[in-house]
Amino acid sequence: MDGKVEGLLAEVLQVPAAKITDDLAMADVDAWDSLKHMELVVALETMFDIQLTFDEIVAMRSVREIKRVLGERSAVS
Amino acid sequence: MELRDKKVIVTGGVRGLGRRMVERLAAKGARVTVFDLDAAGLEELGRRVGVAGCVECDVSDYEAVAAATARYHDESGAADVLVNNAGILHSAPLIRIGPAGVERHDAAAWQRVLAADLSSVFYMTACVVEKMVATRTRGVVVNISSVSAAGNAGQSAYSAAKAGVNALTATWAKELSMMGIRVAAVAPGFTETESTREALSEAVLKETIKRVPLRRLGRPEEIADGVVHVIENDFFNGKVFELDGGLIL
16 A cells, blocks of 8 residues: 555645645645545545445545555455 | 346326336336325326335425435435436416516516426435435436427526536536446427427427427337436436437437
8 A cells, every 4th residue: 555545646636746644634635625535535446446435435534544444444355 | 227126216207208217117127216296196106007115205395305315215225216307397488478568487487497397306316316425326317308408489497497407417427427326318309298288289289390300299108218228328428318309400
Protein backbone atom coordinates (compact mmCIF):
# COMPACT_ATOMS: atom_id res chain seq x y z
CA MET A 1 0.00 0.00 0.00
CA ASP A 2 3.08 2.24 0.50
CA GLY A 3 2.81 5.28 -1.74
CA LYS A 4 0.00 3.81 -3.83
CA VAL A 5 -2.75 5.56 -1.91
CA GLU A 6 -0.97 8.90 -1.96
CA GLY A 7 -0.33 8.61 -5.68
CA LEU A 8 -3.94 7.79 -6.38
CA LEU A 9 -5.21 10.62 -4.18
CA ALA A 10 -2.91 13.08 -5.92
CA GLU A 11 -4.15 11.93 -9.29
CA VAL A 12 -7.86 11.93 -8.45
CA LEU A 13 -7.85 15.14 -6.41
CA GLN A 14 -5.38 16.89 -8.71
CA VAL A 15 -3.20 17.83 -5.74
CA PRO A 16 0.65 17.70 -5.69
CA ALA A 17 1.79 14.40 -4.18
CA ALA A 18 3.85 16.28 -1.59
CA LYS A 19 0.64 17.67 -0.11
CA ILE A 20 -0.89 14.24 0.49
CA THR A 21 -0.12 13.73 4.17
CA ASP A 22 -2.00 11.57 6.67
CA ASP A 23 -3.56 14.70 8.16
CA LEU A 24 -5.08 15.82 4.86
CA ALA A 25 -8.89 15.67 5.08
CA MET A 26 -11.84 16.35 2.82
CA ALA A 27 -12.31 19.75 4.41
CA ASP A 28 -8.77 20.78 3.37
CA VAL A 29 -9.21 20.22 -0.36
CA ASP A 30 -11.81 22.21 -2.29
CA ALA A 31 -11.97 19.61 -5.04
CA TRP A 32 -12.64 16.78 -2.56
CA ASP A 33 -16.41 17.08 -2.61
CA SER A 34 -18.93 14.25 -2.41
CA LEU A 35 -18.78 13.49 -6.13
CA LYS A 36 -14.97 13.41 -6.08
CA HIS A 37 -15.19 11.21 -3.00
CA MET A 38 -17.22 8.67 -4.95
CA GLU A 39 -14.69 8.80 -7.77
CA LEU A 40 -11.95 8.19 -5.23
CA VAL A 41 -13.84 5.25 -3.74
CA VAL A 42 -14.23 3.62 -7.13
CA ALA A 43 -10.55 4.19 -7.92
CA LEU A 44 -9.50 2.63 -4.59
CA GLU A 45 -11.82 -0.32 -5.16
CA THR A 46 -10.30 -0.88 -8.57
CA MET A 47 -6.74 -0.53 -7.35
CA PHE A 48 -7.14 -2.93 -4.41
CA ASP A 49 -9.81 -5.17 -5.96
CA ILE A 50 -12.24 -4.71 -3.08
CA GLN A 51 -15.77 -3.43 -2.57
CA LEU A 52 -16.05 -0.94 0.27
CA THR A 53 -19.12 -0.83 2.47
CA PHE A 54 -21.17 2.31 2.84
CA ASP A 55 -19.92 2.78 6.43
CA GLU A 56 -16.32 2.54 5.22
CA ILE A 57 -17.00 5.05 2.45
CA VAL A 58 -18.50 7.50 4.94
CA ALA A 59 -15.59 7.01 7.36
CA MET A 60 -12.88 7.66 4.77
CA ARG A 61 -12.83 11.43 5.13
CA SER A 62 -9.06 11.82 5.54
CA VAL A 63 -5.91 10.15 4.25
CA ARG A 64 -5.39 8.61 7.69
CA GLU A 65 -8.90 7.13 7.70
CA ILE A 66 -8.50 5.82 4.15
CA LYS A 67 -5.30 4.04 5.18
CA ARG A 68 -6.97 2.69 8.34
CA VAL A 69 -9.87 1.22 6.37
CA LEU A 70 -7.59 -0.26 3.73
CA GLY A 71 -5.28 -1.59 6.45
CA GLU A 72 -8.17 -3.36 8.14
CA ARG A 73 -9.18 -4.82 4.78
CA SER A 74 -5.71 -6.18 4.09
CA ALA A 75 -5.52 -7.56 7.66
CA VAL A 76 -8.64 -9.68 7.16
CA SER A 77 -8.05 -10.70 3.55
CA MET B 1 -29.10 -6.53 -16.25
CA GLU B 2 -30.91 -9.83 -16.24
CA LEU B 3 -34.43 -9.09 -14.97
CA ARG B 4 -35.28 -12.44 -13.42
CA ASP B 5 -35.74 -12.08 -9.63
CA LYS B 6 -34.72 -8.43 -9.70
CA LYS B 7 -36.63 -6.02 -7.47
CA VAL B 8 -38.31 -3.42 -9.66
CA ILE B 9 -40.40 -0.43 -8.61
CA VAL B 10 -42.77 1.02 -11.21
CA THR B 11 -44.62 4.24 -10.42
CA GLY B 12 -48.02 4.81 -11.96
CA GLY B 13 -48.32 1.16 -12.91
CA VAL B 14 -52.07 0.71 -12.60
CA ARG B 15 -53.14 2.11 -15.97
CA GLY B 16 -51.94 2.78 -19.48
CA LEU B 17 -48.29 2.46 -20.39
CA GLY B 18 -47.30 1.78 -16.79
CA ARG B 19 -49.62 -1.21 -16.68
CA ARG B 20 -47.98 -2.69 -19.78
CA MET B 21 -44.56 -2.13 -18.28
CA VAL B 22 -45.60 -3.93 -15.10
CA GLU B 23 -47.00 -6.88 -17.07
CA ARG B 24 -43.90 -7.09 -19.28
CA LEU B 25 -41.46 -6.87 -16.38
CA ALA B 26 -43.40 -9.43 -14.35
CA ALA B 27 -43.42 -11.77 -17.36
CA LYS B 28 -39.62 -11.45 -17.40
CA GLY B 29 -39.53 -12.80 -13.85
CA ALA B 30 -38.92 -9.48 -12.08
CA ARG B 31 -40.36 -8.89 -8.62
CA VAL B 32 -42.39 -5.78 -9.41
CA THR B 33 -43.80 -3.41 -6.82
CA VAL B 34 -46.19 -0.76 -8.06
CA PHE B 35 -46.46 2.69 -6.50
CA ASP B 36 -49.72 4.38 -7.49
CA LEU B 37 -52.37 6.77 -6.19
CA ASP B 38 -55.25 4.56 -7.25
CA ALA B 39 -56.06 2.25 -4.33
CA ALA B 40 -58.85 0.39 -6.12
CA GLY B 41 -56.68 0.03 -9.22
CA LEU B 42 -53.83 -1.37 -7.15
CA GLU B 43 -56.17 -3.91 -5.62
CA GLU B 44 -57.34 -5.02 -9.07
CA LEU B 45 -53.77 -5.09 -10.39
CA GLY B 46 -52.65 -7.21 -7.45
CA ARG B 47 -55.36 -9.77 -8.22
CA ARG B 48 -54.73 -9.98 -11.96
CA VAL B 49 -50.99 -9.53 -12.39
CA GLY B 50 -48.32 -11.39 -10.49
CA VAL B 51 -46.74 -8.45 -8.72
CA ALA B 52 -44.63 -8.55 -5.58
CA GLY B 53 -46.35 -5.60 -3.99
CA CYS B 54 -48.71 -2.66 -4.33
CA VAL B 55 -48.06 0.63 -2.53
CA GLU B 56 -50.61 3.40 -2.41
CA CYS B 57 -48.56 6.58 -2.71
CA ASP B 58 -48.82 10.07 -4.17
CA VAL B 59 -45.36 10.29 -5.73
CA SER B 60 -45.69 14.06 -6.15
CA ASP B 61 -45.65 14.39 -2.34
CA TYR B 62 -42.11 14.20 -0.95
CA GLU B 63 -43.14 13.18 2.58
CA ALA B 64 -45.34 10.41 1.22
CA VAL B 65 -42.54 9.15 -1.02
CA ALA B 66 -40.00 9.19 1.81
CA ALA B 67 -42.36 7.20 4.07
CA ALA B 68 -43.43 4.70 1.40
CA THR B 69 -39.91 4.01 0.15
CA ALA B 70 -38.66 3.62 3.73
CA ARG B 71 -41.31 0.94 4.30
CA TYR B 72 -40.38 -0.73 1.01
CA HIS B 73 -36.69 -0.77 1.96
CA ASP B 74 -37.45 -2.18 5.41
CA GLU B 75 -39.37 -5.05 3.85
CA SER B 76 -37.46 -5.68 0.63
CA GLY B 77 -34.07 -3.96 0.85
CA ALA B 78 -32.75 -1.85 -2.00
CA ALA B 79 -34.54 -1.99 -5.33
CA ASP B 80 -32.52 -3.04 -8.38
CA VAL B 81 -34.57 -0.97 -10.82
CA LEU B 82 -36.77 2.11 -10.57
CA VAL B 83 -39.09 3.00 -13.43
CA ASN B 84 -40.37 6.57 -13.02
CA ASN B 85 -43.51 6.33 -15.10
CA ALA B 86 -46.16 8.16 -13.05
CA GLY B 87 -47.36 11.42 -14.46
CA ILE B 88 -50.23 13.29 -15.99
CA LEU B 89 -50.79 14.50 -19.52
CA HIS B 90 -52.00 18.07 -19.72
CA SER B 91 -52.56 20.16 -22.81
CA ALA B 92 -52.98 23.92 -22.66
CA PRO B 93 -51.36 26.75 -24.60
CA LEU B 94 -49.58 29.62 -22.90
CA ILE B 95 -52.22 32.03 -24.16
CA ARG B 96 -55.72 31.05 -25.19
CA ILE B 97 -57.90 33.37 -27.20
CA GLY B 98 -61.46 32.45 -26.39
CA PRO B 99 -64.91 33.98 -26.22
CA ALA B 100 -64.00 35.72 -22.97
CA GLY B 101 -60.92 37.29 -24.53
CA VAL B 102 -57.27 36.46 -23.90
CA GLU B 103 -56.59 33.95 -21.10
CA ARG B 104 -53.28 32.92 -19.57
CA HIS B 105 -52.19 29.34 -18.87
CA ASP B 106 -53.59 28.42 -15.49
CA ALA B 107 -50.84 28.65 -12.85
CA ALA B 108 -52.35 25.91 -10.71
CA ALA B 109 -52.32 23.54 -13.69
CA TRP B 110 -48.66 24.44 -14.31
CA GLN B 111 -47.78 23.58 -10.70
CA ARG B 112 -49.82 20.38 -10.79
CA VAL B 113 -48.12 19.10 -13.94
CA LEU B 114 -44.62 20.00 -12.75
CA ALA B 115 -45.28 18.23 -9.44
CA ALA B 116 -46.70 15.09 -11.05
CA ASP B 117 -44.30 14.82 -13.99
CA LEU B 118 -41.01 16.27 -12.72
CA SER B 119 -40.89 16.57 -8.92
CA SER B 120 -42.17 13.00 -8.58
CA VAL B 121 -39.17 11.75 -10.57
CA PHE B 122 -36.79 13.69 -8.33
CA TYR B 123 -38.44 12.49 -5.09
CA MET B 124 -38.62 8.82 -6.04
CA THR B 125 -35.11 8.70 -7.46
CA ALA B 126 -33.55 10.47 -4.48
CA CYS B 127 -35.16 8.06 -2.01
CA VAL B 128 -34.58 4.87 -4.02
CA VAL B 129 -31.03 5.65 -5.17
CA GLU B 130 -30.01 6.66 -1.65
CA LYS B 131 -30.63 3.05 -0.62
CA MET B 132 -28.90 1.70 -3.75
CA VAL B 133 -25.79 3.71 -2.90
CA ALA B 134 -25.89 2.74 0.77
CA THR B 135 -26.04 -0.95 -0.12
CA ARG B 136 -23.73 -0.67 -3.13
CA THR B 137 -26.48 -1.97 -5.41
CA ARG B 138 -25.63 -1.59 -9.09
CA GLY B 139 -29.10 -0.51 -10.15
CA VAL B 140 -30.90 1.09 -13.04
CA VAL B 141 -33.24 4.10 -13.13
CA VAL B 142 -35.51 4.46 -16.15
CA ASN B 143 -37.34 7.76 -16.51
CA ILE B 144 -40.33 7.89 -18.79
CA SER B 145 -39.97 11.07 -20.80
CA SER B 146 -41.81 12.12 -23.94
CA VAL B 147 -41.11 13.45 -27.40
CA SER B 148 -42.81 16.59 -26.07
CA ALA B 149 -39.54 17.34 -24.25
CA ALA B 150 -38.42 18.89 -27.54
CA GLY B 151 -41.25 21.41 -27.21
CA ASN B 152 -44.81 20.68 -28.23
CA ALA B 153 -47.19 23.52 -29.04
CA GLY B 154 -50.11 23.48 -26.63
CA GLN B 155 -48.22 21.65 -23.90
CA SER B 156 -46.18 24.24 -22.00
CA ALA B 157 -46.18 22.48 -18.63
CA TYR B 158 -45.91 18.92 -19.94
CA SER B 159 -43.08 19.81 -22.35
CA ALA B 160 -41.17 21.69 -19.65
CA ALA B 161 -41.56 18.81 -17.19
CA LYS B 162 -40.36 16.22 -19.69
CA ALA B 163 -37.41 18.40 -20.75
CA GLY B 164 -36.58 18.53 -17.05
CA VAL B 165 -36.77 14.75 -16.87
CA ASN B 166 -34.26 14.50 -19.73
CA ALA B 167 -31.93 16.92 -17.95
CA LEU B 168 -32.16 14.90 -14.73
CA THR B 169 -31.45 11.72 -16.70
CA ALA B 170 -28.17 13.11 -18.05
CA THR B 171 -27.22 14.70 -14.72
CA TRP B 172 -27.79 11.56 -12.71
CA ALA B 173 -26.01 9.37 -15.26
CA LYS B 174 -22.96 11.59 -14.83
CA GLU B 175 -23.23 11.52 -11.03
CA LEU B 176 -24.12 7.88 -10.43
CA SER B 177 -22.39 5.86 -13.15
CA MET B 178 -19.20 5.61 -11.13
CA MET B 179 -21.22 3.82 -8.45
CA GLY B 180 -22.46 1.37 -11.04
CA ILE B 181 -25.92 2.90 -11.29
CA ARG B 182 -27.23 3.54 -14.79
CA VAL B 183 -29.84 6.19 -15.54
CA ALA B 184 -31.64 6.43 -18.86
CA ALA B 185 -34.96 7.52 -20.28
CA VAL B 186 -37.55 6.24 -22.69
CA ALA B 187 -39.45 8.88 -24.64
CA PRO B 188 -42.63 7.60 -26.22
CA GLY B 189 -44.21 9.46 -29.07
CA PHE B 190 -47.98 9.45 -29.45
CA THR B 191 -49.20 6.10 -28.16
CA GLU B 192 -52.50 4.23 -28.08
CA THR B 193 -53.53 4.95 -24.49
CA GLU B 194 -56.55 6.30 -22.70
CA SER B 195 -54.62 9.40 -21.65
CA THR B 196 -53.73 10.19 -25.28
CA ARG B 197 -57.39 9.85 -26.26
CA GLU B 198 -58.42 12.02 -23.32
CA ALA B 199 -55.83 14.73 -24.03
CA LEU B 200 -56.24 15.03 -27.79
CA SER B 201 -59.37 15.52 -29.84
CA GLU B 202 -60.06 13.07 -32.66
CA ALA B 203 -59.19 15.75 -35.23
CA VAL B 204 -55.86 16.58 -33.57
CA LEU B 205 -55.06 12.89 -33.27
CA LYS B 206 -55.67 12.35 -36.99
CA GLU B 207 -53.37 15.26 -37.86
CA THR B 208 -50.75 13.91 -35.47
CA ILE B 209 -50.80 10.47 -37.05
CA LYS B 210 -50.25 12.08 -40.47
CA ARG B 211 -47.00 13.57 -39.13
CA VAL B 212 -45.66 10.19 -38.00
CA PRO B 213 -43.64 8.59 -40.81
CA LEU B 214 -45.04 5.18 -39.84
CA ARG B 215 -48.59 6.65 -39.99
CA ARG B 216 -49.78 5.13 -36.75
CA LEU B 217 -49.68 5.54 -32.99
CA GLY B 218 -47.23 3.54 -30.94
CA ARG B 219 -48.50 0.45 -29.17
CA PRO B 220 -48.12 0.31 -25.37
CA GLU B 221 -46.30 -3.02 -25.60
CA GLU B 222 -43.70 -1.39 -27.89
CA ILE B 223 -42.98 1.19 -25.21
CA ALA B 224 -42.85 -1.51 -22.52
CA ASP B 225 -40.36 -3.44 -24.68
CA GLY B 226 -38.27 -0.26 -24.86
CA VAL B 227 -38.15 -0.08 -21.08
CA VAL B 228 -37.07 -3.71 -20.87
CA HIS B 229 -34.37 -3.07 -23.47
CA VAL B 230 -32.97 -0.11 -21.52
CA ILE B 231 -32.83 -2.19 -18.35
CA GLU B 232 -31.25 -5.21 -20.01
CA ASN B 233 -28.65 -3.37 -22.10
CA ASP B 234 -25.85 -2.55 -19.66
CA PHE B 235 -24.19 -0.09 -22.05
CA PHE B 236 -27.22 2.16 -22.47
CA ASN B 237 -26.67 5.09 -20.14
CA GLY B 238 -27.56 8.77 -19.83
CA LYS B 239 -29.48 8.76 -23.08
CA VAL B 240 -33.07 9.09 -24.11
CA PHE B 241 -34.45 6.17 -26.12
CA GLU B 242 -37.01 7.79 -28.43
CA LEU B 243 -39.84 5.50 -29.50
CA ASP B 244 -41.94 7.74 -31.72
CA GLY B 245 -42.27 6.03 -35.10
CA GLY B 246 -39.86 8.57 -36.56
CA LEU B 247 -41.91 11.62 -35.57
CA ILE B 248 -38.83 13.60 -34.57
CA LEU B 249 -36.05 13.24 -37.12
